[in-house]
Amino acid sequence: MSKTKLATVWLDGCSGCHMSFLDMDERLLELAELVDVVYSPLVDTKEFPESVDIALVEGAVASEADEAKIRKVRAHTRTLVAMGDCSITGNVPAMRNPIGVEAILERAYIENASAQQQIPTIGVPKLLPQVRPIQDFVKVDVYLPGCPPSADTFHTALTSLITGEPMDISALTRFGA
């Protein structure tokens, strides 16, 4: 049996979900027997591959680059998993929504900057007016809430996804878990 092609993607989130994923510790070794990590912030592949079996997506969609990325991920992925509260609810990144992009940038780069007061425009993607969960842009197959989902949640959920066993996500995790 060929190995499951697994990708992990990092949009607007704190990387805590990826950290929690790594917290599977020695269980990562048995997982490595079953999957090939073909794309991830943790590996060196630059381009999202043509065909991926399972993609775990951390983070909300906050910029034009995030939006392009999630659409690309969806187009090349069989099972798209929204990993953690940011990707599902917008969570902390979306707390800027009631305030607005201009006010947030002004506060961060002008008001609170002691030197070089300027809003960066070169080499950084343009922020969208609202931070939105990924299901506002693409179809999501599995929702794995939590901030972050625990290593046990990752282990149980990934094992189920790879083997095709049914799982009860609400028994594993919840918003803010």
Added chain:
Amino acid sequence: MSVDTDVKTLVIDEQEVSARSGQTILEVARENDINIPTLCHLEGLSDIGACRLCLVEIKGSNKLLPACVATVQEGMEVSTDTERLRKHRRTVLELLFAERNHVCSVCVSNGRCELQSMAQEQGITHIRFPYRHAAYSVDASHERFTADHNRCILCLRCVRACAEVEGAHVWDVMGRGIDCLLITDLHEEWGRSTCTRCGKCVQVCPTGALFDKSKIGSDHPKYPDFLPFLNLMREAQ
């Protein structure tokens, strides 16, 4: 025979139960260990049927009834856990999450919140409605407590606890529909209101909307169980 001892017989989830006339479906269900989910209901406060989580089906009627205020009738056949009801309950909860900013991960009530645990209980893993992301105020003018309207679900437990148990009626609601907002006095800051600082509203609040300032950044359990005892002692006097 007085009205209080008039016994009604009915069926809840295919279980034959008996009840006193005037009892609500919710009361009778709970007496018989039948769980009906609720958010706005709280033992010791009057019931207002606000949250609609306790809706039940009655055989022979198309209307769904809120079990917390609907009283038992002789021969009634009640269903509390059908696919139709589960669908309504999930929708109600999802609308609550979409309406205001319930950011569980950074909420003072994370892990102790009735909305959060109810969502988990009802199998909600995501919200199908677009989040409004509307701006809501936080009133931190009170020396001991804070009101964070981002987390409020308008269950009105605080209003009832303040009016019915504390007897102060400092809390009330202004506006209508989506513009409803909890206010103290006539929309005074909480810290400048006629609040008696008893803290009952904080203890009965199911979410992180009302919280104790000394609990910020720590575990914030709430203890609403005192209400029925308080009522009992008062009745005895």
